[in-house]
Amino acid sequence: MNIRLENINDWFEVENLTREAFWNVYQPGCTEHLIVHNLRSHPALVSDLSLVIEDDSKRIIAHIIYCKATILSDSGEKIEILMFGPVSVLPEFQHRGFGRKIIEYSLQKSKELGYGAVAITGNPKYYRRFGFKSGSEFQIYYANLPRTEEAPFFMIKELVEGFLDETVGKIIELDDYTVSDEAVEEFDLKFSPKIKEKRPGQLV
Template structure:
């Protein structure tokens, strides 16, 4: 299976949103609106086109990932980071390493672009394999109530989260 990971283009948007919708259709912890979130985030000021990737097999889009800017805020202090949300793979292609390839490539690009950390709200048995740890380790909190082990952070640069504390501020699109 030859998987190509590349930056999403405007002509991919409809296909990507279909992948996102199908990927979350039967997800337990989902409101099934992730495809609308992706569309809204693309039009926002937190959108980073280079961090919106698709996975293709035989020129068919089978996976999608998006990382957008966020802030960790502690009083007047603000620290920029990235939100990994969502990562999607068509159900028939899940558990074949496509999601992992998307995540690894997006983290590589993020680091190359100078970003220093990534935050994810996700499965506590999946994301640690990429180096994610509970964000509470650094004193980083979520603005809503979720299990501590599901809210994670990753340093893209060693020590980049040292001394960073506060609450994550997601863009308004996450709450619309």
């Protein structure tokens, strides 16, 4: 298995991989493949952290994407950190350590590139194994939620110890993480038809 940078020739394969990985997981169908597509053209994209894992046959089986994010402190200061996701692994390769491998590799790469912290929205049980903690533990809060309302899905990992020690504020998330149903329906026409299903445990 090989981890390498994504290139333009990978784009459709990666978007299809992402669609396969998330289809009917959190909602009927998914939106993550369009989010990946949109983030690629966003000025906040960190192309040095758009990574794939390919197997011996050069098939892409996993992908991760990073963008710059901003913490707006209560004092008005803007602190640049990273945010990653979606992280995608082909269904037949899930639960075999490839998600962990690409996350750990990319976090180390992020530190080498000089970033001080990384944020994520996701499953706390999964991401705590990588050293992520609730944003509120750093006094960094999610978007416009009341600070008294815990947002367990919003987590941060310091890559440089103490990087956020003097900071109290909120994360400003990119608009590109939100897409309309109409835009997803149109984008889906580029891919093979799949059946949307309502399943137990979905968020929507």
